[in-house]
Amino acid sequence: MVLNVVWVGFILIGFVVALLRLAQGDVQIFGKVLTALFDTAKTGFDISLGLVGIMSLWLGLMKVGEQAGMIQLFARAVNPLFRRLFPAIPPGHPAGGSIVMNFSANMLGLDNAATPLGLKAMRELQEINPRKDVASDPMIMFLVLNTAGITLIPTSVIAMRQSIAVEQGLTGFNPADIFLPTLIGTFISFCAGLVAVAWVQRIRLWQGPFLAFFGGFAALLAALYLALRGLPPKAMADAVGLIGSGVIFGVIVLFVAAGAWRRINVYEAFVDGAKEGFGVAVTIIPYLIAILAAISVFRSTGCMDLLMAGISAAVAALGLDTRFVPALPVGLMKTLSGSGARGLMIDVMKTYGVDSFQGRLAAIIQGSTETTFYVLAVYFGSVNIKRTRYALACGLFADFVGLAGAIFVGYAFYAS
Numbered sequence: 034m035v036l037n038v039v040w041v042g043f044i045l046i047g048f049v050v051a052l053l054r055l056a057q058g059d060v061q062i063f064g065k066v067l068t069a070l071f072d073t074a075k076t077g078f079d080i081s082l083g084l085v086g087i088m089s090l091w092l093g094l095m096k097v098g099e100q101a102g103m104i105q106l107f108a109r110a111v112n113p114l115f116r117r118l119f120p121a122i123p124p125g126h127p128a129g130g131s132i133v134m135n136f137s138a139n140m141l142g143l144d145n146a147a148t149p150l151g152l153k154a155m156r157e158l159q160e161i162n163p164r165k166d167v168a169s170d171p172m173i174m175f176l177v178l179n180t181a182g183i184t185l186i187p188t189s190v191i192a193m194r195q196s197i198a199v200e201q202g203l204t205g206f207n208p209a210d211i212f213l214p215t216l217i218g219t220f221i222s223f224c225a226g227l228v229a230v231a232w233v234q235r236i237r238l239w240q241g242p243f244l245a246f247f248g249g250f251a252a253l254l255a256a257l258y259l260a261l262r263g264l265p266p267k268a269m270a271d272a273v274g275l276i277g278s279g280v281i282f283g284v285i286v287l288f289v290a291a292g293a294w295r296r297i298n299v300y301e302a303f304v305d306g307a308k309e310g311f312g313v314a315v316t317i318i319p320y321l322i323a324i325l326a327a328i329s330v331f332r333s334t335g336c337m338d339l340l341m342a343g344i345s346a347a348v349a350a351l352g353l354d355t356r357f358v359p360a361l362p363v364g365l366m367k368t369l370s371g372s373g374a375r376g377l378m379i380d381v382m383k384t385y386g387v388d389s390f391q392g393r394l395a396a397i398i399q400g401s402t403e404t405t406f407y408v409l410a411v412y413f414g415s416v417n418i419k420r421t422r423y424a425l426a427c428g429l430f431a432d433f434v435g436l437a438g439a440i441f442v443g444y445a446f447y448a449s
């Protein structure tokens with residue numbers, strides 16, 4: 034419903050502004066809008082098809098990791114933490130495993146692969162929910178951490194950056210150079226969501242597993258940042274790209290090696306998972322074209338320029354740098370729609386360049402924020418929950434903190 038209002042609003046507002054420009058003598062305005070619409074439709078289709086390969090790759094690897102027992106191993110490793118996060122889930126209940134699988138897919142940046150696992154977890158949580166139309170505490174904790182969850186590898190964003198870099202003729206471009214900044218940004222959002230829900234549910238975070246997790250993760254990120262902060266911007270981007278590429282390839286090698294060690298048919302497992310990649314990529318084509326079309330009307334009529342000028346003026350009046358403003362709408366839209374934010378991110382990359390500060394910041398924001406309204410609507414709707422209690426408030430709080438954190442991290446890494 035919210036996305037429908039946004040989509041219709043973009044087109045109608047753009048039409049009104051186009052009429053005003055026509056009244057001022059711009060007789061080419063409608064031709065410009067139509068040309069932009071047709072170009073945008075082609076761009077959306079090309080980008081979606083460009084995702085087929087990498088989505089097939091990662092869905093195949095996830096299947097290998099699942100059959101090799103790596104997901105289950107990870108579940109056992111985080112069990113001490115999960116027991117305290119979800120005290121109402123009985124030990125050994127299948128909901129715990131589904132939650133871990135969902136978080137694992139999100140950490141690898143596989144949003145579409147994570148959704149079926151999340152819906153399965155919600156159905157299992159509903160089985161132990163005493164009030165079937167009211168969100169339980171485990172449901173709220175799960176959904177808020179899902180919307181603010183840590184993204185270890187922003188797979189979809191990396192794929193889109195590579196596709197646009199090819200289109201822009203960039204050579205030697207490393208699409209994984211946003212790995213570390215995105216990881217830091219999403220960790221900030223995750224912490225904000227966890228603290229918010231824990232405060233409401235009266236879960237004590239001053240416990241060993243929590244302190245070990247937060248302390249270890251924060252120490253690792255701090256060490257990486259301190260080691261890189263003295264480098265020039267280009268050298269820092271190269272170093273972050275090297276780390277990101279190394280981690281991603283390490284995950285691939287780990288899954289394959291574990292599968293070979295357990296004597297599973299790694300090749301067949303990979304093919305079975307990869308078959309889903311084409312369907313996932315094709316599924317997003319109409320959504321991506323739809324939102325890109327609305328954004329195209331909004332931008333080609335001059336509405337986006339007016340909006341950005343207004344925000345820039347307000348930011349400049351506060352004495353702040355305005356370079357982050359073009360990427361800001363990505364974070365604002367992400368709470369409403371992943372496809373909408375994806376379209377805005379692509380628009381920023383194509384307008385400013387995929388390797389620009391604005392392009393990188395848009396990618397970081399896209400990779401470190403989540404679609405809170407969409408996730409809550411789909412997940413709660415799947416089990417007929419009518420009263421969501423404080424889930425939306427905690428989710429939006431995590432989104433706001435995550436957006437601010439992503440902007441700060443972007444400046445820390447890429448502002449020259």
